[in-house]
Amino acid sequence: MLFHPPVFRSIDALRALVGTWRAAGFTVGMVPTMGALHAGHVSLVRAAKARQDRVIATIFVNPTQFAPNEDFAAYPRTEDSDLDQLAAVGTDAVFAPLPDEMYPAGHVTAVSVEGGPALGLESDFRPHFFRGVATVVSKLLLAGMPDAAFFGEKDYQQLLVIRRMVADLRLPTDIVGLPTVREGDGLALSSRNAYLSAEERAIAPKLHAALAEAAEEIEVGLEVAEVLAAARQTLEKAGFRPDYVALRNAETLAEVADAAAEPLRLLAAAWLGRTRLIDNVAVPSPGTAGAAAAAAEPEIAPAEAEAAPFDTPPADPTEPAAAEAGGSEQADGGELGA
Ligand SMILES: Nc1ncnc2c1ncn2[C@@H]1O[C@H](COP(=O)(O)OP(=O)(O)OP(=O)(O)O)[C@@H](O)[C@H]1O
Ligand SMILES: CC(C)(CO)[C@@H](O)C(=O)[O-]
Numbered sequence: 001m002l003f004h005p006p007v008f009r010s011i012d013a014l015r016a017l018v019g020t021w022r023a024a025g026f027t028v029g030m031v032p033t034m035g036a037l038h039a040g041h042v043s044l045v046r047a048a049k050a051r052q053d054r055v056i057a058t059i060f061v062n063p064t065q066f067a068p069n070e071d072f073a074a075y076p077r078t079e080d081s082d083l084d085q086l087a088a089v090g091t092d093a094v095f096a097p098l099p100d101e102m103y104p105a106g107h108v109t110a111v112s113v114e115g116g117p118a119l120g121l122e123s124d125f126r127p128h129f130f131r132g133v134a135t136v137v138s139k140l141l142l143a144g145m146p147d148a149a150f151f152g153e154k155d156y157q158q159l160l161v162i163r164r165m166v167a168d169l170r171l172p173t174d175i176v177g178l179p180t181v182r183e184g185d186g187l188a189l190s191s192r193n194a195y196l197s198a199e200e201r202a203i204a205p206k207l208h209a210a211l212a213e214a215a216e217e218i219e220v221g222l223e224v225a226e227v228l229a230a231a232r233q234t235l236e237k238a239g240f241r242p243d244y245v246a247l248r249n250a251e252t253l254a255e256v257a258d259a260a261a262e263p264l265r266l267l268a269a270a271w272l273g274r275t276r277l278i279d280n281v282a283v284p285s286p287g288t289a290g291a292a293a294a295a296a297e298p299e300i301a302p303a304e305a306e307a308a309p310f311d312t313p314p315a316d317p318t319e320p321a322a323a324e325a326g327g328s329e330q331a332d333g334g335e336l337g338a
């Protein structure tokens with residue numbers, strides 16, 4: 001059994017530790033999480049370890065990003081297994097505060113990202129969400145003052161909101177986005193997958209499949225509104241209740257004015273029973289080389305089409321996300337740079 005990394009419950013103790021690292025000249029990375037860790041989280045820690053001398057993982061189920069009707073109480077809390085997984089990838093320290101440490105009695109301060117990437121999508125369905133995320137992430141970054149913090153593209157809008165917040169507050173931390181790690185059948189790893197029944201788990205990969213299919217259709221130039229409507233219908237037929245299926249500018253998350261001229265991201269959130277799943281994929285712009293090749297070869301046999309990979313894997317198998325995604329898991333290609 002591996003020794004667990006030291007667990008810090010107070011900001012003062014964490015700051016003292018980081019102070020000793022700074023005095024020794026080490027760079028510091030941070031991986032914020034809500035625990036219930038899986039290979040997606042572990043891929044972030046690996047990436048952080050590859051880039052920084054010392055890495056702090058944080059575990060905190062942040063009450064302010066849950067609405068009263070959401071799953072704060074039910075959210076899985078698995079600290080022992082989390083520490084095992086963090087030990088296995090050489091995490092140097094864990095910050096796992098109690099709520100009072102992050103939200104002292106009488107607290108009245110919050111960080112709110114009012115527009116830009118926070119507009120629409122998740123905000124339409126979880127209006128409280130980004131205020132809670134921005135508040136807790138700014139507190140975590142101020143507690144650890146890392147050189148870089150690592151987030152998953154699975155929560156794509158969250159990643160862009162955090163990047164905007166860090167730029168606006170001029171916090172001295174690079175925000176690094178890393179590819180989504182998926183099960184072999186395409187389902188994005190998520191702590192909330194634990195809520196799925198066996199029947200729902202069998203349906204769940206259809207969210208990614210619908211997005212991947214819609215992305216291909218947009219890439220070859222089909223009408224975007226029709227593609228999105230068809231994707232929504234496919235999801236409903238499979239048993240989902242979609243909150244949204246939307247094409248957005250991949251850098252700003254603004255509505256797309258000209259699909260051929262903008263970087264594109266396709267994002268969706270959908271309920272399966274009592275579980276809300278989110279996912280997203282990159283969409284190569286219509287008219288790119290890939291689109292032209294696909295258009296020139298319309299008669300791909302269905303079996304081949306079905307056997308196609310979910311997304312291009314990272315070219316370099318030694319890339320941390322790809323290495324972590326060994327076994328039946330795989331990571332989407334591409335890193336959203338710092
Ligand atoms: N499949 C994944 N691949 C890569 N990163 C991921 C994956 N799932 C979560 N992350 C990232 O891990 C960090 C912590 O996320 P969090 O603890 O909320 O896990 P989660 O699995 O997304 O949980 P939830 O089910 O609540 O959405 C975030 O930056 C998130 O984007
Ligand atoms: C970024 C985060 C740790 C803030 O609580 C959370 O939203 C998450 O786990 O994605």
Ligand code: BAL
Nearest residue numbers: 034065066129155158
């Ligand atoms: N992974 C995002 C955290 C949340 O949904 O609350």
